Amino acid sequence: MAISVETFFLSPDSQGTLQAQIQQLIAEGILSGRFRRGEKLPSSRKLAAHLGVSRITVTLAYTELLANDYLASRGRSGYYVSDNAPVPPSFTPPKHREDSIDWTRALGRRFTGGDTPEKPQDWASYRFPFVYGQTDHSLFDHTNWRLCSLQALGQKDFTALTADYYDQDDPRLVEFIARNTLPRRGIIARPEEILITLGAQNALWIAAQVLLTQRRTAAIENPCYHALRDILNQSRCHVEPVNVDSDGLEPSEIPEETDVIFATPSHQCPTTATMPLARRNALLERARDIDALIVEDDYEFEMSFADSPSPALKSLDTEGRVIYVGSFSKSLFPGLRLGYLVGSEAFIREARALRASVLRHPPGHIQRTAAYFLSLGHYDALIRRLRKTLKHRRAVMKDAIREHGLTIAGPDAKGGSSFWMQGKERLNTHEFAQRLQSESVLIEPGSSFFVTDNPPQNFYRLGYSSIPADRIPEGIARIAQIQKNL
Structure with missing residues (x-):
């Protein structure tokens, strides 16, 4: 039986080359069971005329599918769905049944019910x-990101692509952060004091897990980043909200019993306040007086377009009590999920061990791609x-x-x-x-x-x-x- 050429069409929203789109059309037809073993495909000439593409484009798509054993060629007869093509599974979905488990009792902890709002996916x-x-797609540098991604797929980067770093990170990315990114914020750090994370939110979660217990107290800004509040509530620590004003967090309002202070001095979330230098020094002094640590979320410092960014708290810290959170997800694109923690080696050692037990490390290919994008000047x-x-x-x-x-x-x-x-x-x-x-x-x-x-x-x-x-x-x-x- 021949497959009608009318069953093929190219969606205007499809991504990739025409050859790749045609390959995908045919592969999806086979995998979904619409095209069955032994069925004949339209000739390359007929399909090309129907889709409005060149015949060589269709021929190349057929040749690639032939090499992958989705199609078979029979002399001058044409192309057929291969006898070795994948067969979609044949099964009947099970009927819905009620569990015998009482999940209200079985769940040891609950992570739903936070305040993080849902945003429309469309x-x-x-x-x-x-x-x-x-991200505004019209502003993003698609071309150079793609080139850096392809470079990271190359043979010389095979280890970065495939290796299990266990608890380590791509040395190229860590080196760039240490030599270029952090010095711009006035921060000097060794590789042993840097940990790559899956974005700033993952960094905040790791910091909360390492630093806080049920008996410790965290001071947070009010209003604040809602996901941080969810993270702290899940850690079961005591949470003390501190109201912010036009200069951000007010140090004198931080309670004496505070163990960890979470702050966004460069660009307060959500009020957008930038903490002036005098208050940054006052915050460090307050933390020193009550012997508290500070977790500094330095997001959006790159977007300071009216004036030079204020110095990071971490750059003013002479005692090692500031843990710095940075992210490339906000400045590049949120789907990247790539950030970093900077802190004293003793803290980073524990943070690294925690990360390794949960997710090992962020994907090596993503780290190497970002390293190329940064080091080649595309990021700046x-x-x-x-x-x-x-x-x-x-x-x-x-x-x-x-x-x-x-x-x-x-x-x-x-x-x-x-x-x-x-x-x-x-x-x-x-x-x-x-x-x-x-x-x-x-x-x-x-x-x-x-x-x-x-x-x-x-x-x-x-x-x-x-x-x-x-x-x-x-x-x-x-x-x-x-x-x-x-």
Whole structure:
């Protein structure tokens, strides 16, 4: 039986070369059971004419599938689904049954129920996506990232691709961080004091696991990064919220019994406040007085486009009490999940052992690709482009916010990629956000950032990393109009 040429079509959303797309079409047809062993495929000429591609493209796709034993060639008769092609499993899904286990008693600990909000996976389909932390594909350097990835797949990097580092990391990436990334923040560290993590959130989790117990106390900013609060609640430590002001965390408000202080001095999350140098020194002094450690999450320091970044707390620390968290996920793309911890060797040794018992190490190929992207200068070029673009978008957005009478709750930040907003007192931003979605507008409700049983409902965050500047005024106008009508 011959497979009709009409069953083949190329989706406009498909990725990769035409040859790869055709290979995928045929392979998926075989793996799904639509194309069966012995069935004849359309001739390369007929399929090429149907798809509107060159005949050589189809021939190359057929040849690759032939080499992989998906297809078989029978003289001048053409191509057929091979007798050795994979056969989809044949089974009947089991009927749903109720477990006999009482999971309310069987679960020793629960990790659901945190405050981290869900963001729409289809955010890019909205016309006005004021979402935070997503990547604008038009700004990312796809070409050079792809080239670095291919270079990392090369024969000379075979060990980096395939080896089990156990508890170690790619020495090239660690060396670049030690010699280039950290010195820009005024930090000098040896390789033994650096650990690669799966992003900043993984770094915060490792730090909490190593430093905190049920008898210890963590001080956190209020409002703060909601995922950090979930992490600390899971660690079962005591959590003490400390209110932030326009300069960030207030050191004098940190309780005496605090063991670990979590802070975002470069760009407070979510208010965007940058902690001035005098307060950074005061925070270090307060930590010294109460003998506490500080975990410094230095995210978005690269996005300081109005002024030079303030020195990292870690660079001011002379006692080794600051543990530094950095990330490439925010500045490159969130799906990268690549960050790092910097701390005293005794701390990193325990953090390394914990990481090894959970996930060994981040994938070697990703580490080597990032090392190439950084060392070849592509990262710095990308950051310069991002700074310029975000500075322009922030200016456009600030003008639109003022024009429509909306209220910025956060300080006039020196950089970053978001505004912390305050609506009218009775505004429920969860209901507000749902109403805006029907107008193709996405915002982030702010109640989950507060560490209190009854958080205010009228705060929200507007990001501008994912929305073109020319759409910002109309999007802000919609936000203002709908808020006025609620």
